[in-house]
Amino acid sequence: MKRANSEAAKDLRREQIIHAGLDEFFERGFSSAKMDNIARRAGVSKGTLYLYFASKEALFLDIIKAVAIPRVEMMESMMVQSSGFFSTLNMLSQQLPLLVRQSSVPKVAKVLIGDAFAFPAVVREYRQQVIERGHRALTIMVRKGCEAGEIHTEDAENVARLMIAPVIFSAIWTVVFEPHDDEALDLQALFQCHQQMLMKALRPEAP
Structure with a gap:
């Protein structure tokens, strides 16, 4: 060439x-x-x-920059533009299934999980630049929702982890189990169900 x-x-x-x-x-x-x-x-x-x-390490770091970091930036942008906790949660529930289906994020996750001990520096970089950055943005979103009176929780950090849990589950499912299954997982239904459960759990109790 x-x-x-x-x-x-x-x-x-x-x-x-x-x-x-x-x-x-x-x-x-x-x-x-x-x-x-x-x-x-x-x-x-x-x-x-x-x-x-x-x-290989340098190449994989660039893969992370190309594949994962733009998705974190998209999520951060959605939170900045949001008008409230539940409106942002609704947008995330619509966009995150597309992220799993239409991006290479699940492939990256599979490589990290399957060979994490082989390149610890790269795994640490992914955690700092993707996982912790996304978690930090979601935690801020939860705390703002509490301050606005939309929701109530004593543990914003773990609520943020629960919010992102379906992404991790569906990413693993689509690259590990789905290729050997006849029926694709309905990610839209999964995320909608998760959204409904969060809304029910986080709404402040009526006085």
Whole structure:
């Protein structure tokens, strides 16, 4: 393949490598993935691959930046623009199933879970840049809902974890169990059910 000279061509080449890397990590696991295979999947030489990424760890960190962090930013933006706790919860319940179905986040989660001990620094980076950042935003959302009198809880941090739990469950389900099942999980129904349970549990009791 010809060398990428323009910035646009370099960006496209980087994107091709990122997609190829994610497929290799997803299918073989982080430990068994090989840079030779990633180069072959991307249609580049091994030397070209190393011009972009010095190691598997560096490549996976860029995968996290490309796949997961934009979704966290989207969630943060929704919370900033929201007019209240329940309206934001409703938006999240509509958008998060699409995130699971239409993004590569479940693939990233499967790689992390399956090979977490092989690259602890990368797992730590994912936790800080994705998990903790999302958890922090949801915790703020819960506390604001309490301050506004919309909801009541003594444990905003764990409520935030419960809010994100269906994403983790459905991500694991879609990449581990669903490929061997004849029927796809109805994620919209799952998230709507979860939303209804949260609304019932968090509404302040009538005086």
